[in-house]
Amino acid sequence: MAQIVSSHEQPIYLRIRRKIEERIDRGEYPAGSVLPSENELADEFGTTRLTVRNAMDALVERGCIRRVQGKGAFVSSHNISRTSVPQGGFRKVAEALGMEPSVRLLASGRRKAGAYYGWLFGIPEDDLLYSLRRLNSLDGQPVALENTLIPLSLLPTIEDVDIQVFSLYETYELLGHKVARVQEKLDVLALTAREAGLLHVDAGDVAMVSEGVSYDISGNAIEYARNISRADFAGYTFKF
């Protein structure tokens, strides 16, 4: 009885906020999914779009929801901690530089692991990998090419998450394989004509290459990534 009274006394935007939270908690709106639009929610609750927006604002601030221009509002995971983002993670680096990061998906698809990546991931060579090629830009200027391979046997639903919204590391965490260890090695090489073209520099210019394997807490290799960064934006900082 007391509950009903109190809910009547609450402003409508607070009731909507609680409803959305409940639905996220119950998994009705699963982590990584897009919420119904503000208009749809307004219709459902018999209120205005502005009130729904007001209800969601605090959830955005708390990091429960992420709004993306032109795409809607997405459910984050409650347990994504800011500190779990890699030191050198692209978005993190952009943030530190005060620049606007953007990620363009150049290609994605599935391929067989083959003998070499089968060995690297510890999976049969006929298992499938999800392959992504992305171009990272800062303030619209291309700075790095990233090729990523992810074993689908470990992360079978990886393709359902919108990687324009969530970083891959956040996505692994959403799917229960939070990164616990990262091995990385650096190299320097001259860019091919194709790579140079995508990065808006000259063929033969040097770039820094970082190859990395990420592991979950059980020691499963969940990602192999090869990042080619323009020399003027390449730099790795290590601290202890």
Add this chain to the structure above:
Amino acid sequence: MTETFDIPPRDKAAEGILWLIQSEGLAAGDRLPAERILCERLGVSRTALRGAIAQLTSAHVLESRVGSGTYVCAPKPLSVFQSAGAFSAAVRDAGLVPSARVLSQGFLPAGEALAAKLGVEVGATVLELRRLRMADGVPVAIETTYVNSEICPGIESHDFAVESLYEVLKQKYGISIAHSIERISITRVNEWESEILGVEEGEPAFYERGQEWTEQMEPVEFFKSVTLPAHFRFASDEVWDTGAAEVSDAWLRS
């Protein structure tokens, strides 16, 4: 549903070669099988194979010797940041013999930037030590170190061609490095460096800068180095979660 694609021929060839090296335990100086045999074995065309060899040569995995074929490169010393290994340790771990030549050694008055890095007054005396680091006698890096000599008087009497700076600091002065920050970027070797390192001027190289402190955050040294990527690698093995299971370093060291 995502499309499934066939592995592009050049990637297939490159992965095939990497797997050959891994599975057959090919070592430094081993020659790759002849093109015709490799093409058959990996199921790729000559064009794809040549593209892959060029890619792996540029990545310092293979080297082509004119007139005699393609060989597996010598294992590169790997400096894993978290194991805080000095240059010599990384070289020894790769089964090579480390050595050094002192290019110059002397005192200089600290300028503003250096004084700030070493936590000394402007004009304070700083030891500058410039060394060529080698692996099996092959030049790998030029390292310039600036040491706050106020905390280690008499350090200049040591011969850093044979002695380790860290060992001397630790054994004689009781100074141990507890904190460090390093930044690695890219440079091209200048004329002077190219002569010392025996490479062409303009050759790309790693440029490393670092600062080190004691447990009490007292600055000990500032260093910079120019390192040839054909002979050395920087790496990191970072555990983010202390509960993480042990993993092999086979890939990291490959």
